[in-house]
């Protein structure tokens with residue numbers, strides 16, 4: 549059943565209740581059922597429990613430029629806390645000033661994603677974490693060298709031992725991935741206006757935002773942008789004018805996946821411009837119009853676009869309070 553059908557069913561049921569009780573309830577409540585508040589933490593995998601020691605180590609590694617070949621690029625270069633944990637440029641610039649093919653997604657709330665990267669080539673944050681260190685256009689460092697560099701610093705011996713007390717030789721690739729993933733799972737943005745609205749604070753969203761929320765359901769956006777992070781973590785065909793990126797097809801080789809990309813989170817989308825896998829659209833109005841046309845075969849009016857943009861603004865939550873770590 550599509551969300552629209554579900555919605556109609558809900559509306560019919562509600563109409564019945566109303567005719568019986570003759571109470572004029574506002575219809576906003578039934579729309580709220582399509583959304584989930586963002587929890588403070590994403591699911592934590594059983595084989596990577598969250599501890600303060602791992603968070604502290606992961607944070608240091610996230611900001612550590614010396615695990616890059618140039619010694620100047622860290623995860624935070626592209627996932628910059630001051631820029632919505634992204635970079636605000638269309639496509640990422642990495643080692644030697646090379647420009648990659650894709651836009652840098654935010655790492656905020658990335659623990660809620662069921663697949664990592666635009667093409668979903670990694671299932672989880674542990675699998676994702678080592679890729680950028682090795683990628684020649686990102687940090688361009690072999691993992692063996694990265695581990696050697698970390699071993700040069702006494703403080704890393706202390707931090708790895710504290711984070712992985714049962715490991716006799718704790719400075720290794722696997723533990724780098726575990727620690728970075730743990731830190732990333734703390735980068736969540738609860739208490740957005742939508743979350744507060746869902747929790748019962750009716751003042752938390754403006755009337756325009758509430759109208760945007762309803763349109764988001766009625767138009768069918770919620771079919772793909774659902775769950776706490778407003779993504780189904782699934783793959784959908786989307787063709788950007790001029791782009792040759794084959795998306796999910798590059799991972800599976802399956803024709804059905806040609807030009808398919810993973811639905812991104814819409815949490816904090818107002819501060820993570822520019823948009824789409826190649827960053828070619830710089831504002832939300834145009835991004836939403838393109839979504840309507842390609843995903844739903846629908847053109848929105850100016851008023852509808854303003855409502856949907858207003859709703860996107862209601863998805864900006866509380867940014868994590870991070871003290872930039874002191875590095876050795």
Ligand code: HEC
Pocket residue numbers: 610621622623624625626627640641642643648650651652653654655658661663664665666667673676677678680681685686687728732
């Ligand atoms: C040179 C810029 C750059 C650097 C450095 C970098 N990233 Fe990224 N990051 C990107 C780009 C671009 C993507 C998307 C790539 C793709 O989808 O193929 C990405 C994707 C991700 C994702 C997936 C998010 C999602 O929505 O799918 C995570 C998580 C992530 N990076 C974490 C890290 C970590 C951890 C580091 C350091 C070890 C790091 N990144 C270093 C640019 C960078």
Ligand code: HEC
Pocket residue numbers: 764767768769770771772773783784785786809810811812813814817820822823824825826832835836839840843844856
């Ligand atoms: C069929 C599934 C589907 C539907 C329906 C859908 N989206 Fe999307 N959305 C996606 C996918 C997939 C992407 C990523 C496209 C890309 O960049 O390759 C995306 C990207 C976006 C982006 C850009 C996010 C970013 O960080 O780059 C916005 C904003 C957005 N959608 C809003 C909407 C709105 C509003 C609607 C309803 C009008 C909607 N979407 C309907 C799947 C969908």
